[in-house]
Amino acid sequence: MNGLTPVIETxxxxxxxxxxxxxxxxxxxxxLRDERELDAVLDERVDWLLEGxxxxxxxxxxxxxxxxxxxxxxxxxxxxxxxxAFSLDCLxxxxxxxxxxxxxxxxxxxxxxxxxxxxxxxSAQFIRFKGGxxxxxxxxxxxxxxxxxxxxxxxxxxxxxxxxxxxxxxxSLAPDGGAVDDER
Numbered sequence: 001m002n003g004l005t006p007v008i009e010t011x012x013x014x015x016x017x018x019x020x021x022x023x024x025x026x027x028x029x030x031x032l033r034d035e036r037e038l039d040a041v042l043d044e045r046v047d048w049l050l051e052g053x054x055x056x057x058x059x060x061x062x063x064x065x066x067x068x069x070x071x072x073x074x075x076x077x078x079x080x081x082x083x084x085a086f087s088l089d090c091l092x093x094x095x096x097x098x099x100x101x102x103x104x105x106x107x108x109x110x111x112x113x114x115x116x117x118x119x120x121x122x123s124a125q126f127i128r129f130k131g132g133x134x135x136x137x138x139x140x141x142x143x144x145x146x147x148x149x150x151x152x153x154x155x156x157x158x159x160x161x162x163x164x165x166x167x168x169x170x171x172s173l174a175p176d177g178g179a180v181d182d183e184r
Contacts, residue, residue: 020093022132023102031083033074042066043133050139069137081110081119098132 022041029037048069052060059077063069077083090105103126110119123141127134 019088019091020095020100022098022100022129022134023093023127026127026134027086030073031086033078033083035070035074038070038073039066041132041134042069043130043135046134046137048072048137050141052141079113081112081121083108083110085109095129098129100129102127102129 025037026041028034029041044066045064046066046069048063050060054061057080059072059080063072085108087107087109088104089107090103092103094101103124105124106122108119108121108123110121111117112119121141123139125140126136126138128136
């Protein structure tokens, strides 16, 4: 453990219930990068996917099995940032005390390792628990915003679109949002 106290804040939950113990335990283990606790909350065959540009940032991508996910959380992610707190903006829970499906809109506050810059990383997460163990995890982060924060500057995509030979120059949008080909 790293000596930090985990901070998990929630907005008013749609279910009207408190965060289930099994979910809180996972998020606390994640924030603390606690290998023992992660070992206790992850299923042996956990299926994990963090969508994003894995070719640039190796913490994105798919992981299979408890060992791979623990390595990701405790060794790979800290190369990029140190998580400090989670804010669950929206939390939907289906299930009971040890089994459940979770959908959440979450914000992770973190500190970038190399620069010390504060990061605010948002994602949608979909999680399945069975017998109190996390068996399946999917996260869809706002990767464009995350990458801009990590590189410390805005990325001008308009220039890339203007010079991309795969984007037709004579293609425009109709008032209804559909594409209109000017050559017709």
